[in-house]
Amino acid sequence: MAGGAMAGGEGSLRALLRAANKLLQQRRYHAALAVIKGFRNGAVYGAKIRAPHALVMTFLFKSGSLREKLKAIAQATYAHSRNLAYFVFTYKGLMAAQSRLQGKKIPFHAFLAACIGGWLVFGENNPINSQIIMYLLSRILFGLSRLAVEKGYIPQPRQDPFPLVAALVWGTVLWLFEYHRETLQPSLQSSMTYLYEDSEVWHDLSDFLLYNKRTDSK
CATH class of the missing domain: 1.20.5 (Single alpha-helices involved in coiled-coils or other helix-helix interfaces)
Structure with a gap:
């Protein structure tokens, strides 16, 4: 009896999977399904990108308890994942709508759809x-x-312009850091403080080579 019920359940599951796979092959639903998968991919990619970045930046530069740090990492990862998912969903939905209305896809569709999505999601x-x-x-x-x-x-260009670009970018950002620090994004300020200011201070071998700053009261 129990074996028959289990076999019936497995049969129903296989039938459901076959129906779902058949639906996914229907061309008339392709645009709508692409929007849904875009939402999924946006959420996954956002989490993959933000989680390691938030982990490193939080443990390097933020103070607080372990619980507070883990909470900050989770919040940043969720925000990035959610926003990217919403944006991809909005963008692909608007692209499909414009293409359906005009009967074809044109370059301006991408610009307009992304502008609207950027305003709504990342504004x-x-x-x-x-x-x-x-x-x-x-x-x-x-x-x-x-x-x-x-x-x-x-x-x-007759020569590769990248060396000049690199020189101008680094020259400008260090000038801003030294004299107009408040104009830079906070995480960049933290990184540059660690690199260029904290390296000016030490008391003994421990905070010269092993640690950035001493944690005792020597």
């Missing part, structure tokens, strides 16, 4: 969103520079 000025926007901004500048060369808007 709040907080540390997580700020880091994401700055990450994207640097890559946009590189991408637009390469596109300008490809399209012939600016001439192909």
Whole structure:
């Protein structure tokens, strides 16, 4: 009796899986299903990116109990994962809607859909969103520079411009850190303080080589 019920349950599960797989193969549902999978991928990718970053930054630069640090890591990971999931869902949904309305996909659709998603999802000025926007901004500048060369808007450089870019970026960021620190993002301030200011202070071999700062009262 019990064996028959178990076999019946397994049969129902297999039938459900077959139905789900059949549904996933239906082309007419592809746009809607792509939006759902985009939400899933956004959530997973956001967690993969934020969790290790939050772990390192929290234990390196934040004070507090272990419980408080773990809570901060969980909150940052959840916020990044949620925002990226919402953005991908919004973007892909708007792309599908525009394509359906106009009967085809055009380049402006991507720009408009992403603008709306960026406003709705990443419009709040907080540390997580700020880091994401700055990450994207640097890559946009590189991408637009390469596109300008490809399209012939600016001439192909005779020499690799990267050394000059590196020099200007480091020169500018250290000048800002030394004289206008408040303009830099907090995590960057923490990193630079550790590298360039904490390295100026020590008392003995322990906080010269083993530790950044002494924890006793010597």
